[in-house]
Amino acid sequence: xxxxxxxxxxxxxxxxxxxxxxxxxxxxxxxxxxxxxxxxxxxxxxxxxxxxxxxxxxxxxxxxxxxxxxxxxxxxxxxxxxxxxxxxxxxxxxxxxxxxxxxxxxxxxxxxxxxxxxxxxxxxxxxxxxxxxxxxxxxxxxxxxxxxxxxxxxxxxxxxxxxxxxxxxxxxxxxxxxxxxxxxxxxxxxxxxxxxxxxxxxxxxxxxxxxxxxxxxxxxxxxxxxxxxxxxxxxxxxxxxxxxxxxxxxxxxxxxxxxxxxxxxxxxxxxxxxxxxxxxxxxxxxxxxxxxxx
Amino acid sequence: xxxxxxxxxxxxxxxxxxxxxxxxxxxxxxxxxxxxxxxxxxxxxxxxxxxxxxxxxxxxxxxxxxxxxxxxxxxxxxxxxxxxxxxxxxxxxxxxxxxxxxxxxxxxxxxxxxxxxxxxxxxxxxxxxxxxxxxxxxxxxxxxxxxxxxxxxxxxxxxxxxxxxxxxxxxxxxxxxxxxxxxxxxxxxxxxxxxxxxxxxxxxxxxxxxxxxxxxxxxxxxxxxxxxxxxxxxxxxxxxxxxxxxxxxxxxxxxxxxxxxxxxxxxxxxxxxxxxxxxxxxxxxxxxxxxxxxxxxxxxxxxxxxxxxxxxxxxxxxxxxxxxxxxxxxxxxxxxxxxxxxxxxxxxxxxxxxxxxxxxxxxxxxxxxxxxxxxxx
Numbered sequence: 001x002x003x004x005x006x007x008x009x010x011x012x013x014x015x016x017x018x019x020x021x022x023x024x025x026x027x028x029x030x031x032x033x034x035x036x037x038x039x040x041x042x043x044x045x046x047x048x049x050x051x052x053x054x055x056x057x058x059x060x061x062x063x064x065x066x067x068x069x070x071x072x073x074x075x076x077x078x079x080x081x082x083x084x085x086x087x088x089x090x091x092x093x094x095x096x097x098x099x100x101x102x103x104x105x106x107x108x109x110x111x112x113x114x115x116x117x118x119x120x121x122x123x124x125x126x127x128x129x130x131x132x133x134x135x136x137x138x139x140x141x142x143x144x145x146x147x148x149x150x151x152x153x154x155x156x157x158x159x160x161x162x163x164x165x166x167x168x169x170x171x172x173x174x175x176x177x178x179x180x181x182x183x184x185x186x187x188x189x190x191x192x193x194x195x196x197x198x199x200x201x202x203x204x205x206x207x208x209x210x211x212x213x214x215x216x217x218x219x220x221x222x223x224x225x226x227x228x229x230x231x232x233x234x235x236x237x238x239x240x241x242x243x244x245x246x247x248x249x250x251x252x253x254x255x256x257x258x259x260x261x262x263x264x265x266x267x268x269x270x271x272x273x274x275x276x277x278x279x280x281x282x283x284x285x286x287x288x289x290x291x292x293x294x
Numbered sequence: 295x296x297x298x299x300x301x302x303x304x305x306x307x308x309x310x311x312x313x314x315x316x317x318x319x320x321x322x323x324x325x326x327x328x329x330x331x332x333x334x335x336x337x338x339x340x341x342x343x344x345x346x347x348x349x350x351x352x353x354x355x356x357x358x359x360x361x362x363x364x365x366x367x368x369x370x371x372x373x374x375x376x377x378x379x380x381x382x383x384x385x386x387x388x389x390x391x392x393x394x395x396x397x398x399x400x401x402x403x404x405x406x407x408x409x410x411x412x413x414x415x416x417x418x419x420x421x422x423x424x425x426x427x428x429x430x431x432x433x434x435x436x437x438x439x440x441x442x443x444x445x446x447x448x449x450x451x452x453x454x455x456x457x458x459x460x461x462x463x464x465x466x467x468x469x470x471x472x473x474x475x476x477x478x479x480x481x482x483x484x485x486x487x488x489x490x491x492x493x494x495x496x497x498x499x500x501x502x503x504x505x506x507x508x509x510x511x512x513x514x515x516x517x518x519x520x521x522x523x524x525x526x527x528x529x530x531x532x533x534x535x536x537x538x539x540x541x542x543x544x545x546x547x548x549x550x551x552x553x554x555x556x557x558x559x560x561x562x563x564x565x566x567x568x569x570x571x572x573x574x575x576x577x578x579x580x581x582x583x584x585x586x587x588x589x590x591x592x593x594x595x596x597x598x599x600x601x602x603x604x605x606x607x608x609x610x611x612x613x614x615x616x617x618x619x620x621x622x623x624x625x626x627x628x629x630x631x632x633x634x635x636x637x638x639x640x641x642x643x644x645x646x647x648x649x650x651x652x653x654x655x656x657x658x659x660x661x662x663x664x665x666x667x668x669x670x671x
Contacts, residue, residue: 076509101507102403103478106437109408137574139603141636154550155574159603163635180549182405209550212405235553238560244295246534246549246571248506249405254423259557276561277554278656 002129003149003174003194003201004092004118005068009133010036012060012090014081015072016053017043020096024072024137025049031134031143036064057081057088068092070126070135078122079104086117094135095121095185102248105183112185119185123248125155125177138175146171147291148284149195151188152207153178153214153249157235157277161207164281170288173200180247182211188218192226203229203288205280206271208262210236211250215262223269229287230271231280234259295480296503296514299344301386303499306477310469313462313495317388319344322373323366326387330365335389337361341368344384345377348421353377358390391495396486397453398422398430399466400500401474409434410474412441412467414449419486441471458492466494478507524590533584534573540565542667543593543627545584547572547600547610555599558660563670567593574604581613582620589621595628595667597659600641607633607641615648628666632659 011028015021016038026049028035037060038048044055054060057069069090073081078097085093093112100108100122112119120127126136131145137155142163150172152158162175176191178184188206195201204226208215215234222230237259239245241252252258267273272287274280298306301319308314316336318329330339343355350356355377359365369385376382396419404411415422415430422430431452433445446467450460466487474482483500503514521529528535534549538556542564546552552571559566568591570584588596600610611633618626631652633641642652653659664670 075506099506101478101504101510102480103437103475103504103507106403106408106410110437137604139636142603152550154548156546156548156601156603156605157550157554159635160551160601163601182403183408187406207550209553214406217406233554235550235557237557238566239553239556240538243536243538245536245553245569246573250549250553276558276656 002132003127003176003198005127005129005133005135007132008034009068009135010034010064010066011135012036012057012064012066012069012085013038013051013072014040014057014069014085016040016048016051017046018072021072022048024070024096025051027137027140028070028134031128031140032131033133033135037066057084057090061088061090066090068094068135071095071097073097075099075101079108082108082119083111086112086115091117093117093119093185094124094126095119096124096126096137098123100181102181102183105181109183109185120176121179121185123181124179124184125158127174127176129174130172136177138177142166143175144171146173147200147202147288148172149198149201149204150175150207151178151191151195151204152176153180153209153247154207154235158207161205161233161277161280164278165205165284168281168285170284173198180209180249182249187214189214189221192218192221196226196228201228202291203231203284205284206230206232206266208232208234209247209250210234210239210245210252210259211247211257213256216265219265219269219271222266222271229289230266231274231283231287232263232266232271233274233277233280234262234266295505296517297346298501298503298517299346299384300342300499301344301384302517303501304496306473306501307496307499310473312466312469313493315388315391315495315497317386319384319386320369321384323370326366326369327362330362330387335387338390339365340388340390341365341372342386342388343372343375343377343382344386345380345382347378347380350377355382391488391490394489396488397494398425398485399470399487400481400483400485401470401479402481404434407434409436411435412445412449414452416452416454422485435471437475440475441467455489459489459494462493473501477501478504478511480504524587528587531583531587533580533587534569534571535587536569537591538566538569540567541594542566542663543568543570543588543591543596545570545572545588545596545598547574547605551599551601555597558656559597559664562657562660562664564660564664564667565671567591572610578609578613578616581610582617585614585617585621589625589627593627595630595663597663598629598631598633599656599659600633602633602635602637602641606637607635608637608644611641611644615644618648630659630663630666632656
């Protein structure tokens with residue numbers, strides 16, 4: 001098994017008829033993901049990348065048994081699209097869309113939670129388990145199956161890190177992008193237990209950034225309950241306070257959310273801290289538990 | 295993040311029925327007499343600089359006047375000020391009220407809990423960061439029922455108010471909650487919230503509106519913010535662009551990668567001057583626009599760090615070469631590139647042909663750009 005999704009996850013793509021939706025539906029299929037349906041209001045009956053498109057999520061679920069959704073719906077309509085998916089019984093939503101107002105995300109998060117639905121994102125690359133499946137936009141080329149779990153608040157930086165790990169001949173179990181927004185459906189603390197329980201993950205790389213206290217919360221959890229080695233990196237050490245560094249969530253506000261605070265907390269919790277991203281692959285190699293050949 | 299000046303925040307408050315001192319905004323001393331009469335502001339009055347930075351009281355940006363001549367003089371003096379680097383363009387004139395006690399009230403986002411949090415303290419009128427934790431009540435509010443009775447009673451108890459004053463605060467809490475939700479605010483802060491007789495009055499207003507909700511709020515689109523002119527242009531072009539103190543520009547794709555690049559640059563003695571995140575674009579026109587913006591910031595050297603994942607290296611390289619050709623010769627700057635990932639070899643070859651060397655190693659390329667900008671600080 002892998003974390004959260006597996007080969008049999010039946011993926012719906014909301015917004016499949018848009019440019020991003022089409023391109024990434026194709027890429028997901030190329031990765032081996034089971035993309036079963038698309039949904040765009042008013043565009044039902046079409047086929048995109050060989051996938052049937054429905055007018056509503058309920059129709060898509062009924063016809064195809066979709067049980068996870070990947071959202072490419074523009075920000076002003078994302079809340080609507082997500083709530084529709086939840087009401088149709090979908091329990092996992094990867095929201096790629098950027099610039100969703102956090103007020104919308106608050107209602108999405110709490111509504112989803114009340115119905116047992118989990119959100120990854122928004123403003124995130126999604127989740128990929130090499131050799132199994134992918135929901136989102138993580139590029140196919142950087143992956144290789146293996147035992148390293150990756151949890152990250154960033155996109156491209158993660159691809160670069162994963163690529164570096166691959167160049168050392170090591171692969172990933174599951175790579176999870178949490179997203180760069182101030183309110184995310186899944187935080188490090190939510191995700192770490194899944195990686196703890198995943199027999200295919202032997203080590204976790206945690207990639208954080210300035211803003212909020214998600215890394216401090218993660219450190220508290222790692223210190224108490226996490227028993228696999230953790231390599232941690234936090235971007236934004238040189239960022240000035242009060243400036244939003246590309247991600248809506250990457251801002252040092254009122255003295256909270258500095259890289260130093262996060263790095264100290266993670267180090268104190270026993271994580272192996274990389275000062276620079278290029279140090280991560282060597283640390284992974286050093287701390288990845290050796291396994292006897294099966 | 296649209297930070298509103300006090301008077302704009304108070305305009306919003308007024309629409310929601312929040313009690314305010316009588317007041318008016320002026321942009322020149324000549325407007326003072328008419329504004330005071332028009333708004334019915336009696337003497338003595340308060341004259342306040344409308345700037346976004348805090349600490350106005352201590353910094354001489356808030357003055358008092360007992361007659362028209364004093365009010366005009368104070369307005370003239372404040373309009374001539376530059377407060378913490380910000381030019382004063384507007385002055386708010388308000389009645390000076392007889393304050394019994396100053397309270398603190400705010401609503402902000404608690405990112406960890408994913409809930410709005412209402413903060414209240416009986417110790418208002420000072421920076422909330424200086425108030426001890428035990429003197430601040432925090433109530434997390436579920437967005438679905440919204441702020442409800444027992445939560446408000448907790449806040450009223452923390453503010454140590456009773457009777458008519460408590461009823462006034464109770465009504466205010468509903469109004470402030472509505473402002474937070476309906477205006478898509480990141481922060482609504484009233485400090486001080488003054489007890490005047492048997493009611494409470496918002497003496498200050500700090501409101502920050504969320505950028506991402508601008509599709510619901512076209513009314514905030516034209517508000518001058520604390521962005522630099524170039525940051526303003528970048529925002530219109532939807533390019534993440536932050537001006538910093540240094541002289542080296544960084545163009546990368548993805549916020550995390552751009553931040554990490556700045557960190558490495560700073561570690562080796564370089565001074566980052568521009569953070570430019572291309573994001574996930576594969577549009578050569580956007581790369582060209584980004585490049586023009588960077589040229590206008592006049593960096594001593596630029597480091598381009600691209601990892602091609604969703605974006606392909608050759609697409610970015612092509613856009614970059616296009617952009618370079620469009621920048622006039624006298625505006626060009628030394629460029630060091632590092633382009634890796636999807637279609638890397640083609641991207642490197644395209645840059646090579648245009649005379650730009652791409653180094654694969656981050657440390658080496660950072661050192662090269664620092665040297666090109668005149669060496670480490």
